[in-house]
Amino acid sequence: MAAMLPGMESLAPAASAQRASQDQVEAAYLYNFGKFVRWPDGGHGPLQICVAGQDAFEQTVTKLTSGEQIDGRALQVRMVERPELTVGCSILFVGSPDRAHLEPWLAATAGKPVLTVGDGADFLDRGGMIQFVQVEDHVRFSVNLNAANRCGVELSSELLKVAVRVTGRPGKGGAQ
Amino acid sequence: MKMPGSRSISARLMWMNLLVSGTVLILAVIAFFSYDLVSYRQSLIGSLETSAQIVGTNSVSALLFDDQQSATTTLSALGDSPDVQAAMLVTNDGAPFAEYRRPGVTQAVPTPALTRGSVDEEWVKGSHVMLARRIIFQGKPEGTVYIVAELKETTQRARQYLMIALAVLLICMGTGLLISSTARKTLVRPLVALAETARRVSRERDYSVRAEAPPDKDEVAVLVEAFNEMLVQIQARDTALNRGREELEVRVQERTAALRAANRELEAFSYTVAHDLRGPLDAVQGMVYLLNGMEKEAREGERKEILEQLRLSTLGMAGLIDDLLNLSRASTASLKRQPVELTTLVRGIAEDLQRREPQRRVEFRIETIPAVVADEGLMRVALDNLIRNAWKYTSRHEAARIEFGAVNRRGETVYYVKDDGAGFDPKLSDQLFQPFHRLHGRGEFPGTGIGLATVQRILARHGGRIWAEGTVEQGATFWFTLKSGAAASG
Numbered sequence: 001m002a003a004m005l006p007g008m009e010s011l012a013p014a015a016s017a018q019r020a021s022q023d024q025v026e027a028a029y030l031y032n033f034g035k036f037v038r039w040p041d042g043g044h045g046p047l048q049i050c051v052a053g054q055d056a057f058e059q060t061v062t063k064l065t066s067g068e069q070i071d072g073r074a075l076q077v078r079m080v081e082r083p084e085l086t087v088g089c090s091i092l093f094v095g096s097p098d099r100a101h102l103e104p105w106l107a108a109t110a111g112k113p114v115l116t117v118g119d120g121a122d123f124l125d126r127g128g129m130i131q132f133v134q135v136e137d138h139v140r141f142s143v144n145l146n147a148a149n150r151c152g153v154e155l156s157s158e159l160l161k162v163a164v165r166v167t168g169r170p171g172k173g174g175a176q
Numbered sequence: 177m178k179m180p181g182s183r184s185i186s187a188r189l190m191w192m193n194l195l196v197s198g199t200v201l202i203l204a205v206i207a208f209f210s211y212d213l214v215s216y217r218q219s220l221i222g223s224l225e226t227s228a229q230i231v232g233t234n235s236v237s238a239l240l241f242d243d244q245q246s247a248t249t250t251l252s253a254l255g256d257s258p259d260v261q262a263a264m265l266v267t268n269d270g271a272p273f274a275e276y277r278r279p280g281v282t283q284a285v286p287t288p289a290l291t292r293g294s295v296d297e298e299w300v301k302g303s304h305v306m307l308a309r310r311i312i313f314q315g316k317p318e319g320t321v322y323i324v325a326e327l328k329e330t331t332q333r334a335r336q337y338l339m340i341a342l343a344v345l346l347i348c349m350g351t352g353l354l355i356s357s358t359a360r361k362t363l364v365r366p367l368v369a370l371a372e373t374a375r376r377v378s379r380e381r382d383y384s385v386r387a388e389a390p391p392d393k394d395e396v397a398v399l400v401e402a403f404n405e406m407l408v409q410i411q412a413r414d415t416a417l418n419r420g421r422e423e424l425e426v427r428v429q430e431r432t433a434a435l436r437a438a439n440r441e442l443e444a445f446s447y448t449v450a451h452d453l454r455g456p457l458d459a460v461q462g463m464v465y466l467l468n469g470m471e472k473e474a475r476e477g478e479r480k481e482i483l484e485q486l487r488l489s490t491l492g493m494a495g496l497i498d499d500l501l502n503l504s505r506a507s508t509a510s511l512k513r514q515p516v517e518l519t520t521l522v523r524g525i526a527e528d529l530q531r532r533e534p535q536r537r538v539e540f541r542i543e544t545i546p547a548v549v550a551d552e553g554l555m556r557v558a559l560d561n562l563i564r565n566a567w568k569y570t571s572r573h574e575a576a577r578i579e580f581g582a583v584n585r586r587g588e589t590v591y592y593v594k595d596d597g598a599g600f601d602p603k604l605s606d607q608l609f610q611p612f613h614r615l616h617g618r619g620e621f622p623g624t625g626i627g628l629a630t631v632q633r634i635l636a637r638h639g640g641r642i643w644a645e646g647t648v649e650q651g652a653t654f655w656f657t658l659k660s661g662a663a664a665s666g
Contacts, residue, residue, distance in 0.1 A: 025242075028240075029240075029241060032240040032241060035240070035313070035314055036237065069314075069315075070314065071314065138242060139242070140241075140243075141241070156237070158234070158236060158237035159237055159241075161234075161237055161238075161246055162237045162238050162240075162241045162243040162246045
């Protein structure tokens with residue numbers, strides 16, 4: 001991407017110098033996704049960001065989002081160890097170490113208004129909504145709109161604008 | 177127009193017109209341009225603010241998800257706005273995130289940090305405007321947009337205004353020329369004609385010319401009218417002056433001639449007086465000589481005769497001197513005007529004459545006429561002369577008649593003394609009143625030749641005149657008048 005903007009080349013070292021670890025970036029993105037998503041129930045109470053069985057990442061997210069709010073809703077980050085415990089989650093992150101167990105997590109949230117985010121290579125193909133991808137040294141993401149539409153989760157066009165790849169079409173009630 | 181004054185007046189009119197319209201125009205252009213500049217700058221800043229807001233909103237996701245490409249694309253949309261020169265998106269920590277530069281722009285956008293708490297700030301430097309706007313998303317600042325724009329249209333607009341002003345100024349000049357040419361017709365032309373007339377008057381001293389009055393009744397017309405009126409007066413005075421000068425010349429010549437004649441007359445008079453006095457004086461000397469040479473025993477009768485001759489000679493001299501004194505008095509004595517009964521005077525004279533020569537058979541017919549206002553002494557002298565004259569020239573006639581009276585001729589009272597005596601040749605009537613001019617020989621009728629001249633002077637002193645009618649041996653009539661109104665009331 002930087003190669004496409006010759007004038008920007010000088011900015012790259014500064015950006016890389018401050019770049020957080022991939023986990024931190026992903027944690028920030030996870031939080032930022034929440035700002036571009038509208039859930040069908042409108043949302044009330046604290047917004048729960050759930051991390052599927054990943055202790056370290058959960059702590060990273062917790063640290064990053066402490067004291068933050070989204071649309072006036074307080075944030076609550078918790079680690080869920082089993083898919084059954086995803087009730088109440090608005091965002092569910094399923095990290096790559098759990099790839100083998102991906103199916104139960106997605107099954108547990110299928111049809112429910114939960115934004116599913118993962119970093120497995122075939123996360124979208126398996127029915128996930130947002131998948132982190134590595135583009136050069138940047139963390140980027142792709143979106144599966146169909147999956148989101150099925151669950152009634154509306155993704156903002158602003159979010160889609162910065163996505164690497166968007167599959168599917170916006171639903172009838174696609175968020176702007 | 178050959179007169180420099182006319183050009184300057186019309187040119188002045190035109191310049192005045194140009195000055196006024198030009199000043200108004202320039203002031204109006206400046207006012208409009210200033211207003212336009214301010215409103216243009218404000219509207220530009222407003223649109224820049226909107227652009228910054230839109231760009232900021234659209235760049236939120238790019239900032240949040242570190243998508244510089246998306247941010248650059250969003251920024252490049254600013255290129256659609258012709259004023260925007262460059263833009264910069266900066267993250268919260270001041271690091272440049274994305275940049276847009278219009279082709280040809282080499283200078284990077286300066287990104288001064290916004291003061292804490294402010295959402296947007298703007299800087300204006302010359303024709304450049306820089307605007308910074310903080311990107312707020314969900315209540316949190318996510319970065320800052322900087323947009324640099326150039327008020328490119330400012331110079332263009334200034335040029336347009338200048339062109340319009342020039343065009344209007346040209347129109348004004350044309351209009352000014354038109355107006356001044358019209359003004360030249362209606363205003364300047366009469367003035368030029370007036371000036372030409374004035375110049376001609378002063379150069380040729382010809383006061384008969386008149387300036388042409390303009391058709392309009394304006395101040396110029398009044399000026400022309402007043403000028404013409406002045407010319408009329410000057411011309412009248414000039415004519416009067418010339419006439420007066422000519423008359424004066426004629427009068428001087430007349431006076432000179434009259435003085436010369438009077439002088440000659442005076443010389444002749446002196447000679448005559450000397451000559452007339454010399455005659456009796458010679459006689460007196462001769463008789464004194466005779467008396468001296470006479471013996472004592474000479475006859476008493478002879479001596480008495482000589483003495484009688486002596487007495488007559490001195491008497492004649494005394495008469496002449498008296499007459500001369502009367503003439504002098506008639507000319508110089510001051511008039512004491514009072515009511516005078518001419519009838520009484522004439523009666524007294526007639527009685528005196530009849531007493532002196534009772535043997536004469538003369539019938540007096542004296543009309544009673546109203547009193548007149550005159551000097552009694554002089555009137556007595558005048559009437560005495562006239563009546564004695566009539567008495568004298570009727571002495572050759574055995575019976576005579578002397579009349580005194582008055583008639584009214586054309587409202588004027590004319591007095592007369594009429595006799596039926598020797599009369600005179602009417603052709604010589606002019607000489608009657610000149611001193612020492614006698615129409616009859618001394619041997620025929622005695623006299624000094626001064627009496628009638630004295631009468632004429634006395635009457636002239638009273639504002640009257642005298643003339644005579646007569647025929648040889650048919651009598652004479654002396655007519656005289658006194659100044660009108662001389663008749664005394666009562």
